[in-house]
Amino acid sequence: GIVARCKTRTVGGDNESVYRQIVETIQCALDKAEIGRDGLEAVGIAVPGPIDLDRGVVLDTPNVGISNFPLVDRLSGELGCAVLLENDVNAGLWGEYVAGAAKGMRNVVGIFPGTGIGGGLILDGKLYRGKSGAAGEIGHITVQTDGRRCGCGNHGCLETVASKTAIARDLVLLAMNGQSKVLAEAGATDIRLIKSGLIAKALEAGEPAVAAVVAQAARFLGVGMAAMVNTFDPEMVVIGGGLVEKVGSHITDIAVSTMRERAMPRIVADVAVATAALGDDAVVVGAADLTRR
Amino acid sequence: GIVARCKTRTVGGDNESVYRQIVETIQCALDKAEIGRDGLEAVGIAVPGPIDLDRGVVLDTPNVGISNFPLVDRLSGELGCAVLLENDVNAGLWGEYVAGAAKGMRNVVGIFPGTGIGGGLILDGKLYRGKSGAAGEIGHITVQTDGRRCGCGNHGCLETVASKTAIARDLVLLAMNGQSKVLAEAGATDIRLIKSGLIAKALEAGEPAVAAVVAQAARFLGVGMAAMVNTFDPEMVVIGGGLVEKVGSHITDIAVSTMRERAMPRIVADVAVATAALGDDAVVVGAADLTRR
Numbered sequence: 001g002i003v004a005r006c007k008t009r010t011v012g013g014d015n016e017s018v019y020r021q022i023v024e025t026i027q028c029a030l031d032k033a034e035i036g037r038d039g040l041e042a043v044g045i046a047v048p049g050p051i052d053l054d055r056g057v058v059l060d061t062p063n064v065g066i067s068n069f070p071l072v073d074r075l076s077g078e079l080g081c082a083v084l085l086e087n088d089v090n091a092g093l094w095g096e097y098v099a100g101a102a103k104g105m106r107n108v109v110g111i112f113p114g115t116g117i118g119g120g121l122i123l124d125g126k127l128y129r130g131k132s133g134a135a136g137e138i139g140h141i142t143v144q145t146d147g148r149r150c151g152c153g154n155h156g157c158l159e160t161v162a163s164k165t166a167i168a169r170d171l172v173l174l175a176m177n178g179q180s181k182v183l184a185e186a187g188a189t190d191i192r193l194i195k196s197g198l199i200a201k202a203l204e205a206g207e208p209a210v211a212a213v214v215a216q217a218a219r220f221l222g223v224g225m226a227a228m229v230n231t232f233d234p235e236m237v238v239i240g241g242g243l244v245e246k247v248g249s250h251i252t253d254i255a256v257s258t259m260r261e262r263a264m265p266r267i268v269a270d271v272a273v274a275t276a277a278l279g280d281d282a283v284v285v286g287a288a289d290l291t292r293r
Numbered sequence: 294g295i296v297a298r299c300k301t302r303t304v305g306g307d308n309e310s311v312y313r314q315i316v317e318t319i320q321c322a323l324d325k326a327e328i329g330r331d332g333l334e335a336v337g338i339a340v341p342g343p344i345d346l347d348r349g350v351v352l353d354t355p356n357v358g359i360s361n362f363p364l365v366d367r368l369s370g371e372l373g374c375a376v377l378l379e380n381d382v383n384a385g386l387w388g389e390y391v392a393g394a395a396k397g398m399r400n401v402v403g404i405f406p407g408t409g410i411g412g413g414l415i416l417d418g419k420l421y422r423g424k425s426g427a428a429g430e431i432g433h434i435t436v437q438t439d440g441r442r443c444g445c446g447n448h449g450c451l452e453t454v455a456s457k458t459a460i461a462r463d464l465v466l467l468a469m470n471g472q473s474k475v476l477a478e479a480g481a482t483d484i485r486l487i488k489s490g491l492i493a494k495a496l497e498a499g500e501p502a503v504a505a506v507v508a509q510a511a512r513f514l515g516v517g518m519a520a521m522v523n524t525f526d527p528e529m530v531v532i533g534g535g536l537v538e539k540v541g542s543h544i545t546d547i548a549v550s551t552m553r554e555r556a557m558p559r560i561v562a563d564v565a566v567a568t569a570a571l572g573d574d575a576v577v578v579g580a581a582d583l584t585r586r
Contacts, residue, residue: 134526134559231414235424262447
């Protein structure tokens, strides 16, 4: 179980300054748990971005500001214990698998709409990573062959139409043109101000234009889920992330019904869908469990 | 190695008549190999359609006419040896993996455009089947969310735009409206007359309208391949099937260049693409090897 928690919002910067914040956060958790560094058996650490698992290197983290950094070597040197590095989506899905929504399943597809759309795969009871640890980029399957250009260079990727960013892009217009009072009052013509909580507030106020934008994204999410069901024949699809936690059934109802309409009947009939159960704890629990193994 | 071959074109009919043809074909191969039934160690059999692996039952074969048939029980009773049932796409991909184009790889996506689009997955060195043996339905990932209705009930499935059937659907029009002499002379306004060999002949004659139809399908195939590369991070994608054997680079050049343009650069950079090397033998070699294991 979890014996102590410490949470720090990363202040962007260079590798060294982010690294110091990581060490301080670990120290803070140790202090709260009243454990010395010599009482530490191992550290599991999950980062939002691609990693080199074999070398223990963080390759890139667009939202944290650490890149090409040998985090495992540095941390294990400083703390004097084993350190395991994992991608945050994989760690979170693994947490749901060992202690949350996907307990007892063997084949699980995890899909996490946020800034982009994260994806994770548990196949035959194991985390599937592919040749270079990059597997599960579900946000970059094409659902509209001649759709919008994506940050990855492709066109019509799932995340161009079903991520929180895609929703926010459409909502700024509603903030401007008067179709959403809630968004206008929040000054949310600036896309950076459209957070999951604000989207939830506009939905709860019953604004139909906002509901239509979210419904369209949810439908595309269901199209992507159907593709994954047909590809993986899984026991369960787990949907999670901050947006899903905040708006819940406003997204999941349409996503799941679209998935059931569009996936192959004989495959989808007995596929369960669950929302992630552990919240932020999933990543911590998953990283710790992967480290123990 | 292969010591004898016997090939029979199935004459459609009921379960029993198809079953008799299977037994006769096995007997024919035994006769050619000069082996009696008591010299038979095991039989591996692959069928074009969904199976129940655990119960050894052929669930459905749209083009053969056998369904809900306990093939493993019947054959092992009749031949007095172990029988393994597999799906033909899985068996063929496994054959390429143990003895053909994908030898030495660990993660392989197989894609086989034909009447539909077959797909197979070798992940971490094993055939991946999913919860019910139905995994790998790559033909039914959506590439056009509001595209044509597919036989499966979904809209805009990859196979509605990239299968041999999708190509044939567009070519009948060219046979009628005079844009393809080769097709018109073959009387190919009837979609059933458009075979892979005839498509190859029209392409070799340099007919631009035919080339454009094939190029469009090849582009969509590349879109699907890119989605699979982003999802699986594989070492290799194998493309095969009768159409690819007949028209080769007319499809693979555009499919591969589209895949490389559209998949995530860091994932696709070191993905190899190969055309299936063993032809029809892949299925036989794969079924035999799976049976031995």
